[in-house]
Amino acid sequence: MSIIESAVPLYAVLVSLLATVLIGLSGRYPNVRETWTISAALVKFGLVVSMLPAVMKGGVIQYNAVSVLPGLNIAFRVDSLGIILALTASFLWIITSLYAIGYMRSLEEHAQTRFYMCFAVALSATMGAAFSANVFTLFIFYEIITVSTYALVAHDETPEAVSGARRYLTYLLGTSIIFFLPAMVLTYIYAGTLDFHSQGILAGKAPAVMVAIILLLYIVGIAKAGMMPFHLWLPSAMVAPTPVSALLHAVAVVKVGVFSVVRIVLYVFGVDLLAGVGLGVYLAYFACLTIIVASIMALRQDNLKLRLAYSTVSQLSYVVLAVALLTPSGITSSIMHITIHAFGKITLFFVAGAIYVATHKKYISQLNGIGRQMPFTMSGFTVGALSMIAVPPVGGFVSKWYLAMGAVEAHMLPVLIVIAASTLLNAAYFLPIVYAAFFKEPLPGESPGFQEAPALVVAPLMLTAAGALALFFWPALLLDLTRTVVSLVT
Amino acid sequence: MMIELLLTKYNYWVCIVLMMIGLYAMMAKDNLIKKVIGLNIFQSAVLLFFISMSKIEGGTAPILMLNQQALYDNPLPQVLMLTAIVVGVSVTAVALAIIMLIYKAYGTVEENLILEMNKRNE
Amino acid sequence: MNGKAAEKHRHEALAAGHEELPRHRHVIGRTVTKILIPFIQLFGLYVIAHGELGPGGGFQGGVILGVSVMLYILVFGLKEGSRRVTTNARDLLVSAGVLIFGVIGLLSLPLGGKYLQYGALLDDPRMGNHLGIMGVEIGIGITVAAVMITLFCEIVRRDDDD
C-alpha cells in the first residue's frame, strides 16, 4: 500500500474551525453566518472527496502535525476506514446544517451563533477522530467532541437541559478520563507507541491478562459507543434541540464512539491477538446483552426521541458485536453499519424534529393519523424504520446480512438468535408508529388536513431517506472501501 | 564527674525544652503579642544550639592573639547566629507592625475574638 | 457593629499613645540626655570601627546608634525627634547602607575580581580586604541604625502626629 504525505486531512479538520471564528464574528448577520456554515460544510466534503481516489487505490495519506512529546504525536492518517466515517459525517453535516437552519429559525431559538459555532467545532473534531493516526490524537478529538457538544445539549439552558447536559458531560468525560486515559498510558508503556497499525501494536508485547484489562478499559472508557451500562448519557442528552440529537445520535458522537472501538480493536489489538486470547467472544456477548436490553427499553418509551435514543443504543452494539466476531464478514458489517445506520437514524430524528416543528408533538401516543397531515415526513420515517429493521430494499438489510454471515463464519449460533430477536424487537417498536400514523384515526380535536413542516426541514429528511435507499441499491463504493480495510486487518 | 557527663548533652536538652515552650506558646496562646514572644523564644533556642556547638573545651574567644599559639572556639556558628538574631528581630518587627494594624482593624489582639469577628462577617 | 467597638478601642489606644510619650519634659532628664547622647553615639561608632580587632561590628554599633536616637525621641517626643532625623533622611539611610554594601561588592567586578572580592580593590589584597570590611561594616551600621529608628518611630507614632 502506498503512503502519501499530504496536509489535506489537516485542512479538512481546520476548515470548520476557521468557520467557527467566522460564524462568531458574523453573529449579528444571520444570513452571512449561515452562509459560512454551509460553505464550510461543502468545502469540507470537497476535501474529503478529493482524498477518496488515492484511498480507493489502497493508499494511506499521512500528516504529522506536531509531536508533543517523544511518542506522543498529533498525526493524521487517512485510510479507508477513516474516510468512511469522514465521508458520512461531512456529507450529513451539509444536510444537517440545512435542516438546522430551517428548524432553529422556525422555532426562533436563542443563542444560534453559539449553536452553529459548537456545531462546527464538533464536526472538526469528528474529522480529526476519523483521520487520527494514533490513540493520543483520537483521544484528544474525542474529548473535544464531548466538550463542544456539551454546549449543544445544554442549549435550552432550562434546568432539565442543564442537568441533562451535566450528566452527559459527567458520563463522557468521566469514563474517558478514568478508563480511556489509563488504557492509553498502559498501551504506551507496553507497546512503546500509540500509532495505529493494521496488525495491531500490542501483539506479543503484553501478557494476556494485561491485554484483557486494557481492552476492558478501552471498551468502558469509550462510553460514546453507548455500551451498557454506560449508555445512560444518551437518553439524558435528548433534551437537546433535534438537529443536535440528529448529529449526536446519528453522526458525530455515537459514530465516533463505535468508530473508536473498531479502530482500537482492529488497529491497536489486532484481529489475531484478540482471536488468540479469545476475547472477541466475551465482547460479542457483552454487545448482545446491550442489543436486547436496549431494544426492550426502547419498546417502553412513549417519547419519540427517547425511543429513537434507545434504538440507537442497541444499533450501536451491532457495530461492536460485528467487529467482535473478528471474521471478515463481521468486520465488513460493522464498518458498513456505521454509515448505514447513520443515514437511517438521522432520517428518523429529522422526522421527530419535523413533527415537533409542525405540531409541537413529542409523544408517540399523539401521532395517530399524522401520516395524513405530513405525508412526506412520515414516508421518510417509514424508510428510516425499515432501515433499522433491516428490511430490503433499505440499507439496513445489507449490513445485517453481513452480520449474519459473520456470525456463521464465527460459528456463533447464539448471535444469530440474538440478531433475529432484536430484528423482531425493532419491528415491534417501529412499525406500530408507522401503522398509527397512516391507518389510525386522528385523536378528536385534531385538525386533519395537510400541515407539513417547512421545506428546509422536510427536504433534508427526504434526502437522507433517499440515501438510505441508495445504500441498498448501490453499496459498491462503501463495499470497496470496507474490503480494503478487511483485506489489511485480517 | 557526674556533672561532666551531664554537660555532654545538657545544652541540647535545654534547647529542646525551650523550643517546646516557644512552640506551645505560638500555637496555644490567643494573644498575638504572646505568640510573638513565643516566636522569639523558639528562635533563641536554635541560637543556643549553635553557640553551644561552637564552644570547645579549653578554647578562647575567636579573636586572634597574634603573638601566641592558642586554641580558638569555632567562629562560624557565631557568625551564623549573628545573622539569625538579625533575622529574628526583623521578623519580630514585621509581626508587631501587623499586630498594630490588626488592632486598628479589629480593636483587639486576641485571636479567638478576631476569628469570631471574621466568622460573623462571612 | 464591631466596627464601632474597634473605633472606641482605637480612641483608647490614642489616649494610651498620649501617655506613652512623656509629656513631662523635666529639665534634668533633658539635659542629662543631651549630655549623654553624644557619648552613646561615640560609643556606637567605636563599636562599629572596632569590629575588626575586638568584639562588635556594624550590627551592634548600628543598634547602639539607633538606641541613642530612640532615647532622644523618648525624652523630647517624636515631633522634635523627627525634626532632627527627618522621615526622608531615615528612608534614605535605610537604603543607603544596603547600597554602600552592594556597591562595594560591585566595585571589584571591573577590577577583575568576583563579587565582594575586596582583595581586588587595592594592589595588596590584604589591605583591600581590610578596607572592604571596614566599608561593609559602616554600611551595615547605617542601615541597622536607620531601620531601628524607623521601626521605633513608625510604631510609636500617634495617629494625629501627621
Next chain:
Amino acid sequence: MNKELPILIIVVPLLAAVLTPLLGKLRRELSWWAALLTTSACFVFSVLILQDVLREGKITYWLGGWRPPLGIEYVIDYLNAFVLVIVAFMAFIGAVYARSSVEQEIDGHRTPFFYAVYLLFITGLMGIVVTGDIFNIYVFLEITSIAGYALIAMGRRREALVASFNYLIVGTIGATLFLLGIGYLYLVTGTLNIADLALRLEGIYHTRAVATAFVLITVGLGIKIALFPMHAWLPNSYAFAPSVISAVMAATATKVGAYALIRIMFSVYNPEFLTAGAYNINYILLAFSGVAILAGSILAIAQKDIKKMLAYSSVGQVGYIVLGVSLMSLTGIVGSLMHILNHALMKGSLFLVVGAVVYRTGITSIEGFKGMGKKMPVSMAAFTIGALSMIGVPLTVGFVSKWYLAVASIETGMWFFVPVILVSSLLTAVYFWRVIDNIYFKPAEGDEAGRGRGHGVYGDAPGAPGVKAADAPPWMLAPTVAVALLCLVFGVYASFPVDVAEKAAGILLGEWGGLHVNN
C-alpha cells in the same frame, strides 16, 4: 559580563529594590518603572543563564573569590536554570500586571514601598534558587518570607492581616526548623556547602542525627510549600492578598520551596538514603503527597470563594510535585519539574484573571462569575485555558506533567497512584466546571439576556439584548493572555522544557539505578 550573570541576577534587583522607594519620592510612577525594568532585566539574565547552562552544563561562581567550603558558592545546573527562568518570568508578568491593579488596590503613597518589597520578594526567591550554600538558602528564604508576610498584609480586607500574621508564625516555625536542621548537618559534617555536604554525609547516613536533620528540613520546607497537613496558612493568605501578589506567590513561592526540597533530597541527601535507608522516607513522602492531592481537590470543591478555591487546588498541585519527586524515577522527576512549570503558568493565569475580575467588579465569589463570558470575553477565555490545563486536558501543559506522573507511577510499580491522579483530575474538572458553567451558560444576575424563547428568528441577531463587554485594562489583559497562551504553547511543544527537565533529573539521580521496575 556573561561570567558575572549569576550574581547580577541577584544584586541588580536587590539594589534596585532599595533604590525604588527613593525614586518613588521623586515621582511615584518611577517606582513602577523601576520594578518593571528590573524584573525584565532579571528575566533576560535568567534566559542568558539558561543558555549558558545548556551550553556548559554547569555554572559555578565563587562569591568573594573564596573557594567553596570556605566561601559561598553559586552552583547553577539545569534544575536551577529551569526554575530560575520560571520565577523571573512570572515576576516580570506580575510587574506588568501590577500597574493597573496596584494602582487600584494600594494607597498611592505606599506603592513605592510596595514595589520595593515586591522586588525584595523576588530577589529572595531567586537567591534561594541560585545558591549552592545551605545556610545561604536560609537567609534568602527569610528575605522572601518577610517580604511575603508584608505583601499579603497589604490586602484590602482586614482578614488579610490575620492571614498574614498566621503565615508569619507558621512560616517562621518552618524556617527555624530548617535552620535547626542545618545546625544538625553542620555539627556532623562541619560544612555548609551543598556539594561538600553530599561528600561528607556519605559514610554517616545511618546516624540518627542525619535522619533527624532531614526530617527537620523537610518539615520546614513542607510548611513553606504547604504540603498537605501543613497547608493551613495558605488558603487565607492567597485569598486575601492583593491580586497581583496572589498570582505571583502562587506561581513562584511554592515552586521555589519545592525546588529547595528537591535540592535537599537529591543534592544533599541521595536516593539511597531516601529509599534504602533505615527509614523508607520516600514512602512517607508518597503517602503525604497522595493525601495532599486528594484532600486539596476535595477541599477546593467545598469553596464558595474563587480565590480560596484556587488556593486549595494549589495544595493539591503541590501534592503532584512531591509525588513525582518521591517516585524516585527519572520520569517521575521530569513529571514534577514539568508540573512546577505548568502549575506556575496555569495557576498564575487563573489568579491573574480573578484579579482582573476583582478590578472590574470586586467580585470573588464563584456565583459572581455568572455571565462573565459576555462581560469579559478575553479574560474568561484565558481562565478557561487555565482551567482546562488544571484538569489536564491534552494539548494543555497540564496534560504533559500528569502524563509523566502517571507513566512514572506505573513504571515504578506504584500503579495505585494512577487512580489517585485520575480521580483528582476528575474532581478538578468538577470544581472548575462549576465556574465555567457560570461563565458561559448562566446569565448574570439581573440580566435576563439570552434566556428562553422568542427573541427573533435569528437568535443573537440584532435586537437581541446583550451585555456590554468591559474587559480588563490592557496592562492587565496582556500578561494574563500571554501566560494563558503559554499554557497552550508548552502543551503542544512540550519537548523543549521536557528536554531540560530530563537533563536536570538525570543529574539529580546521578548514576543511581532507580527503584525496582516491575514490567
Next chain:
Amino acid sequence: MIDIAIPLFLVICGIAVVFVRDLFGSIMIFSVYSLVMAIEWVRLNAVDVAITEASVGAGISTVLFLAVLGKTRSREAPKGRFNPGAMIITVCLGAILLYGTADLPALRDPNIPPSAHVVPEYISNAYKETGVTNVVTAVLASYRGYDTLGEVTVVSTAGLCAIMLLRRVAGDAKDSGPAGWEGLRK
C-alpha cells in the same frame, strides 16, 4: 555548676514568660531572659553574639514590644485554655529532637567534625588574608560576606515593610492603613 544554672534559669524564665498572664510582666521577664541568654553567650566565649543579644533582645525587642503593648492596651484573657492539639505537636517535636540528639557528638568536644574541616583554615588564614584579628568579623564580612549582605537586606526589608504597612501621610483622608478599612466600615 554555673553552666548548669544559667540554662536552667533560661528555662524557668521561658516558662514564666509564657505563663505569666500580665503582658507587661511577661515582656519584662522576656528581656531578663535575653540578658541571661547574653550572659550564657559570654560563658560560651561568643562575645559578639552576646553584645548583639544584649542590645537587640534585651534592648530593641523589649522597646518595640512595650511600644506595641502601649498602643494596643492589650491584656491577656484572665484564664488560659489548655490546648491539647498544640501540646501533642509540641511533644512530637520534642521527641524527634531528643531522638536526633542521641548520637550528636558531646558538647565541648574539641575534635568534632566542624573544628576539623573548614574552621582551621579560617583561623590560620584570617589575619594573613584579611588583616582582621576578630575571626568572627573576618568570616562575617569577608569569607561569608554574601550572607551578611543578605542579613542587611533582611533588616532593610523589615524596615521597608514597617514603613509600607504603618506609615500614613498627612492630608490623605481616606488612607488610614493598608487594610481593615473595608473591615471597619462593616
